[in-house]
Amino acid sequence: xxxxxxxxxxxxAQDMAKSMARGMAEGKENPTAHDEMLKAxxxxxxxxxxxxxxxxxxxxxxxxxxxxxxxxxxxPVHGITIADYAAGAAKIGEGCSKEQVCAAxxxxxxxxDEAETxxxxxxxxxxxxxxVNVYSGYFGKASxxxxxxxxxxxxxxxxxxxxxxxxxxxxxxxxxxxxxxxIQAALExxxxxxxxxxxxxxxxxxxxxxxxNGAGTKYMNDFNTIAEMMDFQDKKKAEYSERFAKENNTGGxxxxxxx
Numbered sequence: 659x660x661x662x663x664x665x666x667x668x669x670x671a672q673d674m675a676k677s678m679a680r681g682m683a684e685g686k687e688n689p690t691a692h693d694e695m696l697k698a699x700x701x702x703x704x705x706x707x708x709x710x711x712x713x714x715x716x717x718x719x720x721x722x723x724x725x726x727x728x729x730x731x732x733x734p735v736h737g738i739t740i741a742d743y744a745a746g747a748a749k750i751g752e753g754c755s756k757e758q759v760c761a762a763x764x765x766x767x768x769x770x771d772e773a774e775t776x777x778x779x780x781x782x783x784x785x786x787x788x789x790v791n792v793y794s795g796y797f798g799k800a801s802x803x804x805x806x807x808x809x810x811x812x813x814x815x816x817x818x819x820x821x822x823x824x825x826x827x828x829x830x831x832x833x834x835x836x837x838x839x840x841i842q843a844a845l846e847x848x849x850x851x852x853x854x855x856x857x858x859x860x861x862x863x864x865x866x867x868x869x870x871n872g873a874g875t876k877y878m879n880d881f882n883t884i885a886e887m888m889d890f891q892d893k894k895k896a897e898y899s900e901r902f903a904k905e906n907n908t909g910g911x912x913x914x915x916x917x
Contacts (some may be wrong), residue, residue: 665713666815672681673849675762707838708722709722712782716786717785717786717787717788718786718787718788718791719787719791719793719879720794720795720875720879721797721879722791723787723791723792723800724788724792725740725792729788730790731780731784731788731789731794732792733779735769735772735773735776736765736769736770736772736773737763738763738769738770738773738777739794740777740789740796741796741803742763742773742803742805742806743773743774743777743793744793744794744795744796744797744800745796745797745803745806745807746759746763746806747797747811748768748797748800748866748871748872749800749806749866750868751809751866751867751868751871752811752814752818752866752868752869752870753811753812753814753815753866754811754812754813755812755813756770756771758809758811758812759806759809762805762809763805763806763851777793781793793881794875795875797810797871797872797875798871798872798873798874798875798876799872799875800872801872815860815866816860816866817860817861818859818861819861819862819863819864820864821864823864824863824864824865824867827863827865828865828869828873831865831870831873831874832873835877835883835887836887836890837892838870838873838874838877838891839877839887839891840894841859841863841870841897842874842889842891843891843892843893843894843895843897843898844857844858844894844895844898845859845870846895847895847898847899847901847902848897848898848902850899851899851902851903851905851906852906853902853906855867
């Protein structure tokens with residue numbers, strides 16, 4: 659989950675600037691990159707500051723990651739590309755079985771299992787974060803995948819939320835950043851109150867964690883958006899915490915939350 663990703667954004671930017679300053683003193687940092695980051699930070703452009711710091715450190719972000727066909731880390735595994743794997747992982751998170759994903763891709767289960775292991779190992783071992791950022795981009799747009807995008811889960815979690823309403827909730831998450839960060843706040847509050855946040859999503863929105871994660875990829879890779887929404891998310895978390903605390907104390911149902 660994206661929970662707490664932006665909690666210390668300003669501190670992270672400051673730490674990055676200090677690290678780069680130390681690197682310059684030791685002759686390890688590019689002065690131009692350092693200047694670019696400090697200017698961006700001074701202008702309150704968190705995204706540009708983050709991009710400059712990442713570039714200076716030799717790592718990729720989702721905005722700079724490249725799917726180079728000549729990169730050994732980007733080679734398909736049994737024909738399963740990183741786009742296939744990311745979309746497949748997203749659909750499995752929605753309730754599709756691995757067999758269902760394999761059938762749609764036209765591969766055998768052992769081929770998928772090996773691809774899963776290989777892609778995960780590549781993401782873990784890639785210190786430039788290029789692979790994981792390319793993966794994240796495809797994960798966030800799994801619904802557009804040619805073969806997997808419209809796949810209906812065989813094992814979708816049971817919910818009383820009508821299909822049409824769940825689809826509307828997902829669309830709202832994708833297009834309304836305030837609503838996305840409100841739901842993030844609700845999830846944090848749910849877990850803080852000893853609740854199952856994933857089940858709360860299913861019961862109230864008819865959505866899985868994977869669907870919410872995918873809907874929020876574009877927001878959580880935009881540090882300006884994260885910085886902008888931090889106070890709003892904290893406020894909403896306090897509101898939901900109060901409501902959930904009352905629920906836990908009384909054993910009643912929270913029926914006054916409007917979506």
